Amino acid sequence: MEYGPYFQGKRVLVTGGAGFIGSNLARRLAGLGAYVTLVDSLIPEYGGNLANIEDLGEMVRLNIADVRDEHAMEYLVQGQDYLFNLAGQTSHLDSMTDPFTDLDINCRAQLAILEACRRANPSVRLVFASTRQIYGRPDYLPVDEKHLLRPTDVNGVNKMAGEWYHILYNNVYDIPACALRLTNTFGPGMRVKDARQTFVGIWIRLALEGKPFEVWGGEQLRDFTYVDDCVEAMLLCAVRDEARGQVYNLGGQPVVSLRELADMLAELSGAEYAIKEFPPERKRIDIGDYYSSFERIRDELGWEPRVDLKEGLSRTLDYYRERLDKYL
Amino acid sequence: MEYGPYFQGKRVLVTGGAGFIGSNLARRLAGLGAYVTLVDSLIPEYGGNLANIEDLGEMVRLNIADVRDEHAMEYLVQGQDYLFNLAGQTSHLDSMTDPFTDLDINCRAQLAILEACRRANPSVRLVFASTRQIYGRPDYLPVDEKHLLRPTDVNGVNKMAGEWYHILYNNVYDIPACALRLTNTFGPGMRVKDARQTFVGIWIRLALEGKPFEVWGGEQLRDFTYVDDCVEAMLLCAVRDEARGQVYNLGGQPVVSLRELADMLAELSGAEYAIKEFPPERKRIDIGDYYSSFERIRDELGWEPRVDLKEGLSRTLDYYRERLDKYL
Numbered sequence: 001m002e003y004g005p006y007f008q009g010k011r012v013l014v015t016g017g018a019g020f021i022g023s024n025l026a027r028r029l030a031g032l033g034a035y036v037t038l039v040d041s042l043i044p045e046y047g048g049n050l051a052n053i054e055d056l057g058e059m060v061r062l063n064i065a066d067v068r069d070e071h072a073m074e075y076l077v078q079g080q081d082y083l084f085n086l087a088g089q090t091s092h093l094d095s096m097t098d099p100f101t102d103l104d105i106n107c108r109a110q111l112a113i114l115e116a117c118r119r120a121n122p123s124v125r126l127v128f129a130s131t132r133q134i135y136g137r138p139d140y141l142p143v144d145e146k147h148l149l150r151p152t153d154v155n156g157v158n159k160m161a162g163e164w165y166h167i168l169y170n171n172v173y174d175i176p177a178c179a180l181r182l183t184n185t186f187g188p189g190m191r192v193k194d195a196r197q198t199f200v201g202i203w204i205r206l207a208l209e210g211k212p213f214e215v216w217g218g219e220q221l222r223d224f225t226y227v228d229d230c231v232e233a234m235l236l237c238a239v240r241d242e243a244r245g246q247v248y249n250l251g252g253q254p255v256v257s258l259r260e261l262a263d264m265l266a267e268l269s270g271a272e273y274a275i276k277e278f279p280p281e282r283k284r285i286d287i288g289d290y291y292s293s294f295e296r297i298r299d300e301l302g303w304e305p306r307v308d309l310k311e312g313l314s315r316t317l318d319y320y321r322e323r324l325d326k327y328l
Numbered sequence: 329m330e331y332g333p334y335f336q337g338k339r340v341l342v343t344g345g346a347g348f349i350g351s352n353l354a355r356r357l358a359g360l361g362a363y364v365t366l367v368d369s370l371i372p373e374y375g376g377n378l379a380n381i382e383d384l385g386e387m388v389r390l391n392i393a394d395v396r397d398e399h400a401m402e403y404l405v406q407g408q409d410y411l412f413n414l415a416g417q418t419s420h421l422d423s424m425t426d427p428f429t430d431l432d433i434n435c436r437a438q439l440a441i442l443e444a445c446r447r448a449n450p451s452v453r454l455v456f457a458s459t460r461q462i463y464g465r466p467d468y469l470p471v472d473e474k475h476l477l478r479p480t481d482v483n484g485v486n487k488m489a490g491e492w493y494h495i496l497y498n499n500v501y502d503i504p505a506c507a508l509r510l511t512n513t514f515g516p517g518m519r520v521k522d523a524r525q526t527f528v529g530i531w532i533r534l535a536l537e538g539k540p541f542e543v544w545g546g547e548q549l550r551d552f553t554y555v556d557d558c559v560e561a562m563l564l565c566a567v568r569d570e571a572r573g574q575v576y577n578l579g580g581q582p583v584v585s586l587r588e589l590a591d592m593l594a595e596l597s598g599a600e601y602a603i604k605e606f607p608p609e610r611k612r613i614d615i616g617d618y619y620s621s622f623e624r625i626r627d628e629l630g631w632e633p634r635v636d637l638k639e640g641l642s643r644t645l646d647y648y649r650e651r652l653d654k655y656l
Contacts, residue, residue, distance in 0.1 A: 161489040
């Protein structure tokens with residue numbers, strides 16, 4: 001799809017813009033000639049990292065603010081043509097130990113952003129980054145959008161609410177909004193310091209440090225989306241009228257077991273890994289096998305993943321080989 | 329079912345206890361020999377009304393507190409054997425004009441109550457009053473628990489989250505909790521001053537005042553649960569182990585159009601009514617025809633509605649004929 005006419009000279013706000021997906025999206029948008037403002041709190045435990053945007057220089061404007069800062073957000077949404085709403089608390093374990101912080105970021109701040117749009121910029125086109133985590137343990141595979149939502153942690157409940165505020169404001173106030181339920185997204189810019197964003201991050205770090213990484217369980221099936229494919233889906237959703245008020249799964253190919261993923265990473269990096277038993281405190285909120293059907297976004301908007309898992313992993317390793325120190 | 333052995337001498341907390349359903353539940357529990365504490369904010373716009381509990385005298389203890397008062401709730405949940413969690417902001421329109429108050433009551437306070445239980449009383453048996461409103465416009469009728477949740481107002485999103493916090497704390501922390509998705513509950517003690525709780529309330533008030541009441545639309549199908557049946561379902565859910573972690577619809581018989589309901593009320597009260605076109609600001613958040621399947625709770629717990637609509641309406645009119653002034 002030719003995005004130039006949609007984004008050239010347009011004003012775009014990206015919350016979580018110094019984060020993993022936000023920074024990749026920002027790079028793409030800047031390349032399309034958009035005036036891009038990134039909002040990020042740069043809280044060390046979250047996904048924002050200046051290394052993600054250092055190559056962008058003056059091509060984007062970074063505004064350090066927390067999405068919980070209602071006054072800042074009220075101002076920042078004004079005059080924007082698009083708002084990619086990616087900021088969130090993403091740690092499942094943190095959401096259980098500190099549920100109110102998760103509530104404030106993933107529910108209250110989302111509602112405040114939407115209220116600000118309603119008052120000051122009701123024609124802004126919104127894309128919300130939701131998560132497949134809200135489905136919980138699947139009844140069937142692959143999981144499509146008709147599957148019931150049964151979140152397994154506080155983060156899941158709050159993200160479910162955050163997603164529905166967006167759909168609701170689309171339906172009631174005609175603010176164009178849609179949501180993407182992301183599966184495991186990976187690629188350059190992901191948090192690799194620890195497993196707070198995804199376990200793949202810490203695997204990559206350890207692999208590049210020449211240390212063995214740990215695989216918990218190993219037989220669970222998962223799907224993965226390379227970040228460029230995720231960015232493509234976000235742009236599509238932002239510009240296509242059919243997406244308004246809709247919720248779409250993303251997915252990836254091939255579906256693999258964690259052991260197969262580990263083998264792939266071991267082969268590409270030369271690292272070793274060890275299979276470990278699942279720790280009991282994680283087991284309780286784990287969801288077993290999971291992979292998504294992305295048939296709906298494929299049929300309705302023509303999206304499909306283009307970068308396969310192995311190629312994506314290879315690009316990701318190349319990225320971090322050069323600059324791992326900036327991510328530790 | 330014989331509830332005496334379950335509740336005799338037991339400590340029971342009812343949030344929203346001076347409200348419509350809470351006060352009826354309290355009366356039943358007091359009759360079973362439970363030590364009942366009612367928590368209610370008595371905010372005039374909500375459902376609490378001292379007239380609902382004046383007959384109970386010393387049989388229950390009223391503790392005036394808002395569920396948003398985290399310190400009060402932290403203390404009050406301690407030592408309780410059962411917690412019927414009924415307090416909520418219920419106005420759909422208010423949730424759109426003041427979404428943060430709805431969020432604080434229906435999400436944040438719920439999470440705080442559950443956190444208090446987790447810390448101080450993890451064996452308390454919890455029943456949460458959810459609502460069929462969270463289903464939104466139905467894909468099929470009757471709506472069962474397999475139907476997707478698609479809330480149509482901020483209240484619906486927040487109630488959905490509140491319900492799932494309960495299920496989550498059951499699943500993750502083994503705090504016995506379940507949720508009932510109530511449909512239109514009616515009976516003695518309902519708010520009749522205005523239509524904030526249900527349109528049936530204002531119909532009853534006007535009918536008893538000898539004024540014509542307004543029916544918006546008229547052809548929409550609905551189901552109604554008489555409050556005694558609702559209370560029965562709550563007791564069942566509190567004591568039956570099979571209910572833990574479950575969500576059940578309630579329902580009622582017969583399913584009627586609003587016009588049929590109006591005819592019934594007109595016949596019982598001698599009042600007249602006028603069919604009016606649906607106001608546009610309500611139309612946007614209306615859900616069309618709706619009635620629930622209560623097959624699941626019938627099959628699993630043996631609940632079914634015993635008081636039919638006409639009989640329930642008749643009892644309700646009798647109640648308010650004697651004391652309408654206390655509800656205005």
